[in-house]
Amino acid sequence: MAQNPKLILLFSGKRKSGKDYITDLLQERLGDVAKTIRLSGPIKQQFAANNGLDYSSLLSASEYKEKYRLQMIEWSEAKRAQDSGFFIRAAIEMYEGGKYPLWIVSDMRRRSDLAWFKEQYGARVHTVRITASPEVRGQRGWTFTAGVDDAESECDLDGLTEWDSEVDNSGDSQVVEDFLAKLIGLCASKRSD
DSSP, rough: OOOOOOOEEEEOTTTTSSSHHHHHHHHHHHGGEEEETTTHHHHHHHHHHHHHHHHHHHHSSOOOOOOHHHHHHHHHHHHHHHOOTTTHHHHHHHHHHTGGGGGEEOOOOOHHHHHHHHHHHHHGGEEEEEEEOOHHHHTTTTTOOOTTTTTTHTTTTTTOOOOOOOEEOOOOOOHHHHHHHHHHHHHHHTTOO
């Protein structure tokens, strides 16, 4: 990894809570000083290659991705058990994170991910939890899926209560706008440090 970032925003939340929506808005507003790093990117890329699947469809919020989600989880858990930082390092390299002062990690899912980032980058890590009510998540297409919604990839961070920032993304656009403004202010202050 070439350069150390000034700030790493680690986003987490349940499926259909709006992590991608919020991180995409943040990336758009921060522009080329920030890079969105999707930890699932190298997982999906390698899983697609290994199984002859369409990588771009696995990246989208589609039924295609949902069809293979459980298999991807099982395969990636086995890889992660061998090396907890394997996919993180691969994602940073894949998205060329070392070239950017601000990282938006859009999909932190495990305590081991959090521990790895804190061990590597310490105080430059800022954790962000996105929540949304089950009703709103359902309106966005979520339905409980055994083996997915009760798996480590969805539940490992549930017990954590000490998030640096948290927002309820259940539909109040002003709440989201205020939250984005707060994060943009944080990014500006860290870049000038």
